[in-house]
Amino acid sequence: MIDALADERCCLTAQEIHDRVRLERPRVGIASVYRALETLVELGLVHRLELGSGGAHYEPAAATGDHHHHLVCGDCGRVEPFADDRLENAIDKVSANASFRIHGHDVVLRGACDACAG
Amino acid sequence: MIDALADERCCLTAQEIHDRVRLERPRVGIASVYRALETLVELGLVHRLELGSGGAHYEPAAATGDHHHHLVCGDCGRVEPFADDRLENAIDKVSANASFRIHGHDVVLRGACDACAG
């Protein structure tokens, strides 16, 4: 059952994941989704993102080495991924010099998507 | 009453703000704190941060022009601010090229603080 979740794509809320899983297995409860996500997050296979829109989002931590961050539309809630090497380098430098032992990072750019900004 | 909140410092949860306000005015309810915070966020005087630890954090959007991001300890929940020009430059570059019209951004570095990392 845990495997079923790993198939899902970028940036879904727990509710969205639940809905998708139920297409195949209607009896699965939301609690099982949360339990599976918790396990996957602990294993480092899934990242949990707080995008400030009520519910947390989850996405597979790409085994492919893909690493990206997110653009969030404050109007319609749309989320798009982006990646940038310069940004990653800057973050790595900061992480190396930080007083904390850094394990990971999140970057969220907030604004209006092309549809909402016109 | 709104002014009372603006005096508070960096990165408090609504609960913490409520507790502090109550020291001075014990009858203030948590709802009023949320209402005031909502107003302040809309006015751009306060930033709301989702640090992934259950509750949102709020901090004054410095009139001093101060701009910083946060280190979060995944163990004890401690939050520390940091600032880095190279990082800001990288974000500005990305924002300029993004398909969204970007209004703001958040960066969170996650790890273990000196006390927890040993």
Next chain:
DNA sequence: GTACTTGCAAATACTTTGCAGGTAT
């Protein structure tokens, strides 16, 4: 049988809303 998993329902945590009473104009 023992141990682990799972769905349901209840509980919890955080935030928002309705409403009645108070204050200001």
Next chain:
DNA sequence: ATACCTGCAAAGTATTTGCAAGTAC
């Protein structure tokens, strides 16, 4: 009086937990 602000209690949403039944070894 009218319009606005506020505290309390209730509602709403997101997430977690307890527990009994189901499955695997």
